[in-house]
């Protein structure tokens with residue numbers, strides 16, 4: 001059996017820890033029941049990710065077995081990792097969602113998607129990558145005490161993204177550690193109004209309105225210190241015609257959006273690549289459409 005799990009981008013500027021979006025770029029997981037648990041990794045992380053019980057895919061699979069009292073997860077898994085690691089593109093969420101989904105499939109789907117999402121959030125610590133990886137589309141997550149509410153909007157196919165993936169990593173842990181615990185009321189209101197405007201723009205299909213809201217005063221200003229050239233990359237994308245640009249998740253990847261022909265995306269990508277190059281940073285450019293499906297058996 002093979003499933004595919006999309007990459008994701010979280011935050012989208014103003015929606016820190018609240019917004020996520022699935023991207024049409026995928027990891028694949030081949031799995032079958034076996035006499036013992038095993039995982040083999042192909043692609044990113046093949047040389048250094050653990051393949052014992054510490055492996056994130058196996059841990060997630062075991063969480064499904066545990067919550068259904070099904071014993072040990074005896075799965076043989078081959079993970080085809082296309083999503084780069086520690087770049088803000090949801091690689092760990094893809095591993096978690098993949099493991100959960102595979103285990104649930106093997107057990108005959110005892111757990112609902114809501115339950116899978118709760119397990120995924122428990123393992124990942126925040127839901128803004130795992131939710132779009134599982135469900136696809138644009139996701140808003142609200143936490144109320146121990147409760148988690150999720151709303152989803154399908155993304156218009158005309159919305160396209162350009163990712164500039166630099167050749168260095170930033171751990172989410174570090175990118176969270178540097179954030180101040182208190183914010184100015186004016187900055188909170190700035191993000192609040194931008195976030196609301198972004199969702200309404202998407203709901204109306206107003207992609208310019210969406211792009212203009214890819215701004216933030218809560219986290220990006222601090223995180224750009226970990227991304228040399230990141231601010232210039234955003235300006236370059238905008239100057240080349242992007243609807244807007246933000247740090248993807250906790251970075252260091254920068255994501256810009258555009259509407260229209262591929263040539264436009266290529267021009268935006270070149271501008272982003274050149275801006276990183278001024279800091280002597282090499283970046284891979286990826287042109288990616290949104291994903292409205294989420295994790296899927298293929």
Ligand code: HSE
Nearest residue numbers: 010017128172249250
């Ligand atoms: N919302 C999380 C953060 C996403 O920005 O730290 C991590 O990918």
